[in-house]
Amino acid sequence: MTKLKKSSDQDVLRQKARYFEVIQEFALFQMGLNSLEDILWNVTETAISQLGFVDCVIYLLDDAGTNLIQMAAHGPKNPTSREILNSIKIPVGEGIVGTVASTGEIERISDTRKDPRYIMDDAPRLSELAVPIIHQKKVIGVLDCEHDELNFFTDEHIQLLSTIVSLVSNRIDTALAIRKFESTVGQLQSSERNLERKATELQKVALELTQLIDTANAPIFSVDTEGRIDEWNQMVGNITGFVKDEVMGQDLVKQIINKDQRETVKAVLKNALRGIQTRSYEVPLNTKDGRPIIMLLNAATRFNAEGIINGVVGVGQDITELTAYRENLERMVNSRTRDLNQSVQDTEKTRDRIDAILSSVPDGLIVTDTNNRVILMNRVSEELLGVRFSDVIDRPINFAIAEKTLCEKVKDTLGTKSSGYQFDFELPGKVLKKLKIMRAQTSVFYSRDGKQSGVVTILRDVTLEREVDRMKTEFISTVAHELRTPLTSIMGFSEILLTRNNFKPQERKKFLTYVNKQARDLASIINDLLDISSIESGQSFRLNKSSCNAGDVIRNLIPHYQMHHSEHRIEVTLPEEPVELLADIEKLGQVLKNLISNAVNYSPAGGLILVAGEVSGDQFQVSVEDQGLGMTPAVQKNIFNRFYRGDASDTAIHGLGLGLTIVKYIVEAHGGKIWIESEYGLGTIVRFNIPI
């Protein structure tokens, strides 16, 4: 036992000596070290190489004191390089190392498997010794050692490590402080460099800006809050003739502004200094050689870096030329405007004239474009078709024209090379829905370049013309009939008288009387035709006036009718006193014959016919009254028209339809008037008067 003890004591002594040597050597070596890395590295290296530990790591508390950062490590767990790539970070209070950092007490774990605080990694060790690194009573880090054997760390180990730690704690703190200082210095140096760089950049920018301002193709200048010039670029110099050196520090207003404009400019500057900017301000300046110029100016408020107003910047352009140009332009615009106004007026005048012409055209006019849309209608066409132009403008033609034939023809006209179509169609009239006969003429119109532009359709109411045509045709037929009737007798009787001789003288005379009467009828018809022909051609009647007694003219005619129309009773009423007239006796007789014939022809046998003459004021009035068919208002309206016959269907009553036309003409040629009073079915009175 003793021997053992002895030997053990000897071993302890030997070991103590060895530890002493280690510490001595460590302390000596440490003396030569300065950097934190070297100091820490030396500790861990010593622990591994001199004391035979498997792993040794030094953690230092971070600045905040919340985490332990691995700073140096030795052992298989750690790379041999001094560089720690992935520094382990342990929060204070966690694991064995964390506990040591928070308590400041040494921890010796004889069997790590039994200590739940031990943080298992890929190479767990069985025993562990963690010693706090304390400087001035504050934990600044932990020295952590591990070994593969159970219960490896001895009291001697604790003592030795405590000594080492106490030896280096001061140095570590110092090294840390130096390191912190160096870091701060480094940061300061870096900031300084940044500042220098920035200053250089700013200087460059400022230079560039100055150059920019100086060489800008616009006059730029600025004044301080007192109105003194503190910037003046080359352009302002060129324009005003003042170079920068001459004006810097000078009062802008006093130096270069016209006297009469100074107050205005001062007001602009004053406003700008209050933050109210003026744009496009035309300021008259005096150049150095006294030439007045106008500068278009924007006065902008100038701020310093703190946002305080420190002056006014004027940016402008010389608009002397511009003004001249503008004035010239204005003159041109004015002149052009006058021309345009004139031409607009002319156009309006022309349009009005065309409108007036179009609306006065007696024919309906419709203009359609190439899409068959209505682009123009005059008033007559509006009336004829019963539509308003404003209602159908730009609408397809079938909106304006209900008549299908016309629509189709208008459409067909486009594309045709012919001049268009001419055709008649019927339209319901306004009065009594009587059909109106319309003649339409379509034609293409062309633009200047020869393209088809549309269709012009002209509508003409030809109802009256057609009626006249119809009456003319009927007239010719009537004339033929009227001529044939007497001719039949003349030809027939004369032929018989010529071919047969077995007639008694009495019979012979009767036949010759027939021939003579019919020949006179023919002559009368021919006279009527000649009369109407002269009326038609506009030649006035040649009245062969002579003084006569009006009563006699009538009286002389009556017996003839009384004799030939014995089936009618003819009564005559005349003034007892003779009435003297200046008249064409023959024509007056013609008038009376016509009226009496009509009365006889249009009244039944046994009818009474009253012929009366009386003085009425300065007129001699004659009336012929019958109890015949009478006339409808429509017949009365037309009765004096040529070729018109009261009852055209009843052609049995002879006559050309010219009688009353001629009568009216004769009466009017005498300065008189003729009119009709009639009721259909009751009879007719024809009255005329002739001035005495």
Add this chain to the structure above:
Amino acid sequence: MKKILIVDDQIEVRELVEVTLRVKDYEIFQASSGKEAIEIARAEKPDLIIMDIMMPGEIDGLEATRLLKTDPETKDSSIVMLTAKGQQADKKIGLTAGASDYFSKPFSPLDLINKAEEILE
């Protein structure tokens, strides 16, 4: 003796036709209107009626012809139209109404005699 009825509103024409036909031994009747013509035709049953178209009154020559031709009592009388209307259309209307022939005024007496003889034989 054959009977002939002459219808015309003008006395001169009736006289002329009658004188023209005097060459043969006909019994001649005269009527101055359509109405009168129908009355005489019913009473006398003429073999030939020479009918003017245009006559005043309610019944003109065409209407009289139509009535006579549709009346069993008178339909056997031949009718010759005689009128100043000479157009084709008028002729057709006359024939449609039942007339056998058509004469335009002015007519040739000789033609009329021949036509009358032709119809009456």
